[in-house]
Amino acid sequence: MYSSVKSASVFGIEATIINVEADVSDGLPIFSMVGYLASEVKEAKDRVKTALKNSNFALKPKHITVNLSPADIRKAGTAFDLPIAMACLAASEILPQEKFNNMLIVGELGLDGTVNRISGVLPICIAAKNAGIKTVIVPKGNAREGAVVSGIEVIGVNSLCEFISIILGAIDPVSEKCEIEKLLKISASEFSDDFAEITGQAAAKRAAEIAVSGQHNILFSGPPGSGKTMLARRIPGIMPALNFNDSLEISRIYSVAGLLDDEKYLITRRPFRAPHHTCTVTSLIGGGTIPKPGEISLAVNGVLFLDEMPEFGREAIEALRQPLEDRKVTVSRLNATYTYPAGFMLVASMNPCPCGHYPDRTRCSCSEREIRKYQRRISQPVLDRIDLCVSVSGIKYEEISTPLNEEKSTAIRERVEHARAIQLKRYNGIGISFNSELKGSMLTEFCRLGSVEKKLMEKAFTKYALSARGYHRLLKVARTIADMDDSEDIKCEHLQEALCYRSIERV
Numbered sequence: 001m002y003s004s005v006k007s008a009s010v011f012g013i014e015a016t017i018i019n020v021e022a023d024v025s026d027g028l029p030i031f032s033m034v035g036y037l038a039s040e041v042k043e044a045k046d047r048v049k050t051a052l053k054n055s056n057f058a059l060k061p062k063h064i065t066v067n068l069s070p071a072d073i074r075k076a077g078t079a080f081d082l083p084i085a086m087a088c089l090a091a092s093e094i095l096p097q098e099k100f101n102n103m104l105i106v107g108e109l110g111l112d113g114t115v116n117r118i119s120g121v122l123p124i125c126i127a128a129k130n131a132g133i134k135t136v137i138v139p140k141g142n143a144r145e146g147a148v149v150s151g152i153e154v155i156g157v158n159s160l161c162e163f164i165s166i167i168l169g170a171i172d173p174v175s176e177k178c179e180i181e182k183l184l185k186i187s188a189s190e191f192s193d194d195f196a197e198i199t200g201q202a203a204a205k206r207a208a209e210i211a212v213s214g215q216h217n218i219l220f221s222g223p224p225g226s227g228k229t230m231l232a233r234r235i236p237g238i239m240p241a242l243n244f245n246d247s248l249e250i251s252r253i254y255s256v257a258g259l260l261d262d263e264k265y266l267i268t269r270r271p272f273r274a275p276h277h278t279c280t281v282t283s284l285i286g287g288g289t290i291p292k293p294g295e296i297s298l299a300v301n302g303v304l305f306l307d308e309m310p311e312f313g314r315e316a317i318e319a320l321r322q323p324l325e326d327r328k329v330t331v332s333r334l335n336a337t338y339t340y341p342a343g344f345m346l347v348a349s350m351n352p353c354p355c356g357h358y359p360d361r362t363r364c365s366c367s368e369r370e371i372r373k374y375q376r377r378i379s380q381p382v383l384d385r386i387d388l389c390v391s392v393s394g395i396k397y398e399e400i401s402t403p404l405n406e407e408k409s410t411a412i413r414e415r416v417e418h419a420r421a422i423q424l425k426r427y428n429g430i431g432i433s434f435n436s437e438l439k440g441s442m443l444t445e446f447c448r449l450g451s452v453e454k455k456l457m458e459k460a461f462t463k464y465a466l467s468a469r470g471y472h473r474l475l476k477v478a479r480t481i482a483d484m485d486d487s488e489d490i491k492c493e494h495l496q497e498a499l500c501y502r503s504i505e506r507v
Helices: 044-054 082-092 121-131 140-149 158-165 180-184 202-214 229-239 244-256 281-285 314-318 321-326 367-373 380-384 397-401 409-426 441-446 451-463 468-484 491-501
Strands: 002-011 016-025 031-034 063-069 103-105 133-138 152-159 218-221 305-307 328-332 337-343 345-350 388-391
Touching: 016 121, 016 321, 031 044, 044 082, 063 082, 082 103, 082 152, 082 158, 103 305, 121 140, 121 244, 133 140, 140 152, 152 158, 180 244, 202 345, 202 409, 202 468, 218 229, 218 441, 229 244, 229 305, 229 321, 229 345, 229 409, 244 337, 281 314, 314 380, 321 328, 328 345, 380 441, 380 468, 409 468, 451 468, 451 491, 468 491
Parallel strands: 002 103, 031 063, 103 133, 133 152, 218 345, 218 388, 305 345
Antiparallel strands: 002 016, 016 063, 328 337
16 A cells, blocks of 8 residues: 655755655565665664564565655655654554645654654754645654744654554644744843953954944954953844844754754854864865755854964865855755855954064064964955954053943944944845945945045055955945944045954054
8 A cells, every 4th residue: 555744854954845655565575765865764764664663563574665755856864764654654554644644744763663853853844834734743852943933733752652642643742832032032131241341452342343233254363362252252242132034044054953952942142153273174164975054154143253263274264255255155065056054244363473472572573474474374365355354452451450341242232233223224125134245236326435535445445455355345344334323425434444444464
């Protein structure tokens, strides 16, 4: 007899509906599986047979054929175990086929019949909702994660026996509920790190505020212990709180990466990712034998912090070029092409020289050649993609010994939210949200300059040998500074401040 059960497979951060078909007929007792399967899916037949036997539902010695369609898509992962078991039981007339209509099933089986957690439940539930499926069966450990998606019924099961009892009507299913509004009340003010803890560094704080207001990339340069890392770690605290759509986008990526659990099933805070400088290109960008999101995707709508950026491998740094421009990264493999979002804010830090004390020649003994060689570990094309470069000077004894009433992160965040509100209103309906996303003709429309400002930019373009990309990014930063001043037009003072942050050589 033939049966069909719906399941799903994750590709990138999207899920595709997969039909799990089973046919049980007379003949040699063979359990065969077809449909362009990865090795872990082929192994499912042993897990399924043993789990059914240990759950007192042993399959009869029949010829069993299982097909996962469409057959031109490669299926990977262990999420097909539970739907394969259900399809086999339905084809063996142990369970009624009609019970599985309008139902999607995912889950990994243990040999004792337990249903184990899997990755990617959130995009699977989103795909089920888009396909009009009303009920999704998931492992109990993934139930809260799936319940984030409204409009569908998500039922978590602990074991094969429990699910079969639900199908047969022996026990009533319990739908998982999720209080989204309560979760989103966790605001950025709950960050333990506050800008008020940083003494002095007014210029660096100002640059950080500009960067966050327009979602610009920023590089801090200064001696060891000057506060570069402290500044970077406090940047998420001045970003506006996440709305549900942004939170769902981040959570979907974390779900695919297997970073959600029963307690942390929805990301409600801006991510802060700080990979070690020994990280590989694959871990930074994404990919692998079984492609997974990299650090740049895990930092979406948040901060990617590269501490001591020149110490990172050159290949890793250069791999950031395309994601910084396109805000997405495409990983091509033989079987498929995966696209991951990369809408992050890059925050980097570096020492000005190998010893870290340049230009203080009383402490720095590095030669000019060594300094230039060290700084050129970050290529000019990458520097062109960094909007603000700011110097973080060492702290004087008077500053650190005398506590000052420094401004709190909450006050800075209020100004950031005001600047972002201006941008959202200006770009409403054209598909962008921040000044950093301006491209092409948009720059001409939204970054218009007066005659005096044009002359200033002409001099700056020639004096500092700006590239076309550098020129456009300078205009975007000036646009953000003007928004922070509630100025409709970009004025000379806005351009001059933006110029101060343009080049690492001047820093």
